[in-house]
Amino acid sequence: MMGVRVHRRDGERVRRLLAELGLLDTGRKIRREGEFLIFPVKGPIEGFEIVETEFEPAERRAHSxxxxxxxxxxxxxxxxxxxxxxxxxxxxxxxxxxxxxxxxxxxxxxxxxxxxxxxxxxxxxxxxxxxxxxxxxxxxxxxTETLHRENGIRLRLDVSRVYFSPRLATERMRIFRKSRPGEVVFDMFAGVGPYSILLAKKAELVFACDINPWAVRYLEENVRLNRTNNVVPILGDVRKVAGRVEADRVVMNLPKFADRFLREAMLSVRNGGIVHYYGFGPEEDLFSEHEGKIKAVAGELGFGVEILERRKVRPYAPRQFNIAVDFRVLK
Missing domain, CATH: 3.30.300.110 (Met-10+ protein-like domains)
Structure with a gap:
């Protein structure tokens, strides 16, 4: 069979080139001879040393x-x-x-x-x-402790002690892209900091609150790990923090109970500031109930709201979805 013989130091460069040209025979194993590699190829190629040799069949790796x-x-x-x-x-x-x-x-x-x-x-x-x-x-x-990487940040956490969903990485990046340099952010249910630490790349200051002491412990470690010293970890009930923070952007990643904290979110955001609200909704009517609660709480406070975006984030249960509603608060 036909092969391309190259020095081992050039192996990865040549392998990529052969693959891009569609000439690499992936059904055969690459041969190693001392300091040289021989790649099985489907046809002749100019500019390389061509040899005739035997190749063993490649083992098929399971994908699932x-x-x-x-x-x-x-x-x-x-x-x-x-x-x-x-x-x-x-x-x-x-x-x-x-x-x-x-x-x-x-x-x-x-x-x-x-x-x-x-x-x-x-x-x-x-x-x-x-x-x-x-x-x-x-x-x-x-x-149960591990180091997770996503969106260019590192997060150390214990999966048995804190809540963390890797399936929200895309949603976290969506919020990051909407954020603006120099903002003050209030992450009401911060966990180990996947929103807070990512947003800290643009924000002037991020207040990151969680009631779970283990989450805040890992959040503090992740602040050091990512050198995001503009994140302020806060251990405690968010109700005691709300109103003492004045933020341009508020993140409410507590989909099961976020509606119970709408008052706190609106009291903590500046006039014209944005709230990212999360909830669960049935497939047949994802947003109505949540938007109704948002407008009701705003009315009680004498505020106005402007719905900016509605989003189906991910499936949660049969015919149920995790949803996001972004809204502006007008005071």
Whole structure:
């Protein structure tokens, strides 16, 4: 078979070139001979040393854990098609009928996804004052602390002690792109700081509040990790902070209960400032109930509101969606 022979130091550059030209034979393994590499190619190419040699077939790598997991055939349709990855930890939601095969599922995930070091199953719904859930260890390392990267920032956290959703990375970047340099931001339910630390890249000052002491502990560490010294971590009930902060932009990432804190959000935003509100809504009418509450609270305070954007963020449950409403407060 035909191959291209190059020095190992040029290997990655040549591999990319052959792939871009559509000449690299990905069905065959690259050969190594001392300081040289021989790439299997589909046809002749000028400018390189061409050799005739034998190549071993390349091993096909599975793209999904479902291709390699060992569970009864009748249960395979129940296998989730996706799972959350936070740093090097995978968290999967398994139907009750699959929990007894949790170890096999966890090991399959580790086999296919080499960067994952630990796999857990969701043991229940997000609950309690700190919005955390029970996790069941399935495979890999028995640790729950990790370092997560998204949107150019690093976040250290413990998935068993704080609430964090990697599925909101796109939404967090949307808010960042809407923000303006020099703003004062109030992140009412900051967690470990995914909104706060990202927005701090533009903001003059970010007040980041959370009632979970573990979340604030990691938030403080993440401030140091990202060198965002313009983030002010606040441990406590946001009701006691509201009104003492005067912000240009308020983030209300507490979709289950955000409507209970609308008064606090509006008292904390300047005239003409913007509030990013999150909630859950049924597919048939995503926004009406939330907008009604927003306008009612504004009316009680003697304020006006201007709805700027409505957005379906992500599916939450059957026929239920996590939604966002951005609005301006007029005092």
């Amino acid at each position: 854990y479902r291709e390699v997991v060992e569970v009864p055939e009748e249960l395979k349709p129940l296998l989730p098609s996706s799972f959350d990855v936070i740093g090097d930890i995978a968290i999967i939601e398994l139907p009750e009928g699959l929990m007894e095969y949790g170890k096999a599922i966890g090991e399959a995930i580790l086999k296919v996804h080499r960067h994952i070091r630990a796999v857990f199953a969701k043991g229940g719904k997000v609950s309690g004052e700190y919005r955390v859930r029970e996790l069941v260890h399935l495979a890999g390392e028995e640790r």
